[in-house]
Amino acid sequence: xxxxxxxxxxxxxxxxxxxxxxxxxxxxxxxxxxxxxxxxxxxxxxxxxxxxxxxxxxxxxxxxxxxxxxxxxxxxxxxxxxxxxxxxxxxxxxxxxxxxxxxxxxxxxxxx
Amino acid sequence: xxxxxxxxxxxxxxxxxxxxxxxxxxxxxxxxxxxxxxxxxxxxxxxxxxxxxxxxxxxxxxxxxxxxxxxxxxxxxxxxxxxxxxxxxxxxxxxxxxxxxxxxxxxxxxxxx
Numbered sequence: 479x480x481x482x483x484x485x486x487x488x489x490x491x492x493x494x495x496x497x498x499x500x501x502x503x504x505x506x507x508x509x510x511x512x513x514x515x516x517x518x519x520x521x522x523x524x525x526x527x528x529x530x531x532x533x534x535x536x537x538x539x540x541x542x543x544x545x546x547x548x549x550x551x552x553x554x555x556x557x558x559x560x561x562x563x564x565x566x567x568x569x570x571x572x573x574x575x576x577x578x579x580x581x582x583x584x585x586x587x588x589x590x
Numbered sequence: 591x592x593x594x595x596x597x598x599x600x601x602x603x604x605x606x607x608x609x610x611x612x613x614x615x616x617x618x619x620x621x622x623x624x625x626x627x628x629x630x631x632x633x634x635x636x637x638x639x640x641x642x643x644x645x646x647x648x649x650x651x652x653x654x655x656x657x658x659x660x661x662x663x664x665x666x667x668x669x670x671x672x673x674x675x676x677x678x679x680x681x682x683x684x685x686x687x688x689x690x691x692x693x694x695x696x697x698x699x700x701x702x703x
């Protein structure tokens with residue numbers, strides 16, 4: 479049972495446009511969410527996080543939106559750059575557990 | 591500051607052979623994690639250490655997998671004997687403490703033939 483789902487395995491976007499990566503979850507007890515970026519042959523690197531008490535968190539070109547009623551979060555990258563091409567994982571943590579459940583990842587390709 | 595170091599980066603073994611992975615976390619990080627990442631999947635937690643104590647090993651297949659973190663710094667993950675289905679990337683991560691951001695190493699890619 480996949481508790482964190484990234485239904486789009488891949489996404490292509492033109493440089494300078496917005497990239498929107500989506501993530502759905504099923505467990506209403508999740509209270510903290512993160513996005514990681516992964517380049518080939520490297521480990522995932524932390525990108526941005528959001529607590530369930532917020533609905534938006536912004537860091538430069540990266541913004542994460544959380545819709546708790548829909549159990550949905552999204553990562554917006556504006557403007558997209560070729561260096562953003564990577565696999566993006568969303569992860570969720572249950573309240574008091576400190577155990578992260580990762581999605582299957584979305585491969586973003588930003589076309590120059 | 592050096593990141594999480596893992597070795598080897600790649601390992602090819604025959605089934606039924608033993609294999610070991612080593613991880614050196616970021617200096618000062620008390621919490622260490624081992625994750626398994628199968629192809630096309632996200633990382634899945636195998637075991638978590640707080641200093642030298644394994645505090646969450648519920649996902650570790652204890653019949654063939656073992657791990658240790660002597661002195662609360664470096665850690666090794668062992669598989670004995672390896673099976674074909676163990677082919678995957680084994681990631682190590684560390685964090686200052688339980689609630690802090692996890693920093694991942696580059697992983698060890700294991701291929702069992």
